[in-house]
Amino acid sequence: MRIGLFGFGRAGRAVATVLLQSDEAYLCWVIRKSKLLQHRSVSEFLGIPEDAGGQGLIFPIEEWPSAKLFDEHPVDVIVDFSSAETVLSYGEEAAKRGIAIVTAISVYPPETRDYLKKLSEQTSVLCSPNITIGINFLMLAAKILKAIAPYTDVEIIEEHFKDKKEVSGTAIKISETLALPCADIKSVRAGGIVGRHEIIFGFPYQTIRLIHESIQREAFGNGALFAAKHLLDKKNGFYTMENLLLPYFNLRSFLC
Numbered sequence: 001m002r003i004g005l006f007g008f009g010r011a012g013r014a015v016a017t018v019l020l021q022s023d024e025a026y027l028c029w030v031i032r033k034s035k036l037l038q039h040r041s042v043s044e045f046l047g048i049p050e051d052a053g054g055q056g057l058i059f060p061i062e063e064w065p066s067a068k069l070f071d072e073h074p075v076d077v078i079v080d081f082s083s084a085e086t087v088l089s090y091g092e093e094a095a096k097r098g099i100a101i102v103t104a105i106s107v108y109p110p111e112t113r114d115y116l117k118k119l120s121e122q123t124s125v126l127c128s129p130n131i132t133i134g135i136n137f138l139m140l141a142a143k144i145l146k147a148i149a150p151y152t153d154v155e156i157i158e159e160h161f162k163d164k165k166e167v168s169g170t171a172i173k174i175s176e177t178l179a180l181p182c183a184d185i186k187s188v189r190a191g192g193i194v195g196r197h198e199i200i201f202g203f204p205y206q207t208i209r210l211i212h213e214s215i216q217r218e219a220f221g222n223g224a225l226f227a228a229k230h231l232l233d234k235k236n237g238f239y240t241m242e243n244l245l246l247p248y249f250n251l252r253s254f255l256c
């Protein structure tokens with residue numbers, strides 16, 4: 001499975017590390033805004049032996065128009081950890097070539113989500129504000145619990161590193177999933193917390209807490225790899241991580 005990666009910040013580098021170490025993926029290239037590190041090998045920069053995966057090269061986005069990039073360095077899947085506007089620069093060229101798109105941007109404006117849905121008419125597109133398997137399992141479990149006990153009090157708490165200013169896109173997604181007001185999300189900013197989300201279900205005589213904590217950003221890489229593998233055999237369409245996880249919630253296979 002040939003993968004191209006957009007974005008090489010803290011999350012992007014962690015994702016690249018996971019992809020390079022995987023036997024199921026070949027990281028062909030990385031595109032970033034900055035010209036720093038251009039034409040360097042991804043594996044060399046991250047200190048990962050080349051026999052642990054594909055090596056790939058780091059290119060500045062202005063050097064490679066998307067049509068030229070996809071024609072000369074073809075990939076099966078794009079993984080995007082860059083910014084909300086980047087998909088506008090490559091989306092149409094990727095879609096018409098049938099390249100699957102996995103995008104894990106925290107917050108997209110409504111018009112960009114509409115653009116992604118338009119692209120999904122030509123290829124498979126997965127959009128998730130938090131692509132870790134754990135957080136998406138947590139959201140599914142929370143939906144089930146809320147359906148079982150709709151009378152409970154529910155609180156959402158999100159914790160992140162000190163410099164993160166906006167409310168977590170993941171917390172907003174959780175609140176939307178549970179039909180709760182986003183304004184009620186409790187936020188904590190301290191130190192270098194990677195990301196912690198907690199959903200508290202307050203029953204009359206008991207309390208249930210669902211907690212997910214990202215210990216290292218490589219968790220995003222595990223989720224991106226899971227998404228890329230499962231998206232390849234999907235028909236054209238707009239998908240979420242919930243769509244990919246739901247088949248695993250067939251309880252009959254576990255209870256038999």
